[in-house]
Amino acid sequence: MADETYEVSEIVDELLTKKRGIKEIIKEMKNVSELMVDLAYSAILFNNNDLAEEVKGLEEEMNKLRLQIEISAMLAARTSEDASKLSGIIRVAAAAESISNAAERIADTVLRDIELHPVLKEALEEAEETVERIIVTAKSGIDGMAIKDIRDNEKYAVDILCIKRGGKWIFDPKWDVKLKTEDMVIVTGFKENVEQFKDLVK
Amino acid sequence: MADETYEVSEIVDELLTKKRGIKEIIKEMKNVSELMVDLAYSAILFNNNDLAEEVKGLEEEMNKLRLQIEISAMLAARTSEDASKLSGIIRVAAAAESISNAAERIADTVLRDIELHPVLKEALEEAEETVERIIVTAKSGIDGMAIKDIRDNEKYAVDILCIKRGGKWIFDPKWDVKLKTEDMVIVTGFKENVEQFKDLVK
Structure with a gap:
């Protein structure tokens, strides 16, 4: 619990020092989530642990970005009308993070050295x-x-x-x-x- | 429960009549999941209910494809070695479906007429x-x-x-x-x- 509080304050610090707006963060979440899907399928295709590790690292980054969106949205909301419009942003950030979670699960099959059926590789190769x-x-x-x-x-x-x-x-x-x-x-x-x-x- | 059994037998029929292999289905799941992410973000960007409805329709298609993969994998596994290799395919199919679920949640903000903050549109416009x-x-x-x-x-x-x-x-x-x-x-x-x-x- 103490650890978690510390992490949040670190993220708030980063938010304040970088002065990134919600727009920049949501753009990054969209880009990163799409990249992770590409990388995860490629990690299987090339049976490449490095790519799979990158996906894992990006997933941590996505957790942080989602928390930054939530904090920014709460700090930005001054009226209930504001808050209602900002709730859509929180939902999109949550969905973007779900995409990245799924990508991590794909990458995980590579990191766990699960022997994959050749058909899976063939399917991805034909992309x-x-x-x-x-x-x-x-x-x-x-x-x-x-x-x-x-x-x-x-x-x-x-x-x-x-x-x-x-x-x-x-x-x-x-x-x-x-x-x-x-x-x-x-x-x-x-x-x-x-x-x-x-x-x-x- | 009766409905669910019926649905499964329908899907098995489709599998058998179309004679599609696991490879074709996994390729389609990858393509559809990536398309859904594109469409979902575009639905928000253009506040377009038609695009959001397409995402919803595709999500149903993905559920069916996932079930077809699971059934095909079970029918294909003859030895425990086979089964172990095929389990990777079941996991990838599950992850692809999670991606499509997340896309549907994004599209859902459009269909529910949730008024979105202009910043969200701006972020997507800059892509x-x-x-x-x-x-x-x-x-x-x-x-x-x-x-x-x-x-x-x-x-x-x-x-x-x-x-x-x-x-x-x-x-x-x-x-x-x-x-x-x-x-x-x-x-x-x-x-x-x-x-x-x-x-x-x-």
Whole structure:
């Protein structure tokens, strides 16, 4: 109980210092929940523990975001009319977190080393789009490149979903963001393009 | 209770007559669950009851698909090793259905006419991609066109997520599928492209 109170006050601190509005948090919850579903299915497809671990980490982030939404909504409500309109936001945040919980359960089958039936892998393999996790190295040729240049490159034509830099996530990175050595990048696109991109940056 | 037994036997009949394998069903569950999340957020964004109703309809379809997976897995398992590998499929199906439940809860805020805070709409509006629902008419100019031609058209550049034709859904339609009058089509793409497409087919 003492622990929980401490956690909440930490989250309130973060809310106040970052000065993020409800809008930014709900946008992040939508992005993160959709990303988690992609990553979770990919974790099964590639039987990849790293991707599954990322999903687990994001699920913790989602718990925090949901609590921030609830606290922000309560602090923002001045009248009963306000409160009633804000209740929709609390519900959407709760649903977004349910999506992330389900994604975590999918990822969990990978982390628990449950041996999966080959049919499951086949079903996911036949999906048109795929997701991959790439680490930027000095030799990769994309170190220092802007997101825009990667997206517009004829050879790649992949989309950067997000970047993990020094333990922090950058979701939906702006087009002028430049990749740095040691960034972990989640790319998505048609299977052929993603494979090509992986080969090029190796 | 009698009703429930009847429903299960109906689903088994469907399984046997359609002769769909576990792979096809799990692929469909993945596609439908991801589509439902898109549609649910779009239903809020456009305050669109039709989209919300589609989400509700798809949720019922997901319940059926999950039951079909469970039944198929049980019928397919001959040894305890089989059964253990198939349990992963049952878990993934359960998680996919949880995702669809969450999407339904999001859509439900629209159907219940809960007045939403403008901030929620703003957050969703700022997303890069959007989803729209279009009815094909004889005058729309896309009646009889193949999916491929729409996707490759310079003016449109939108993606057809699925088609509802005579009460049945076609998910991830093949490139040679031709649109027909009265088809309901769910398109996705960058906001400007989808808007342009909507204007053109009106």
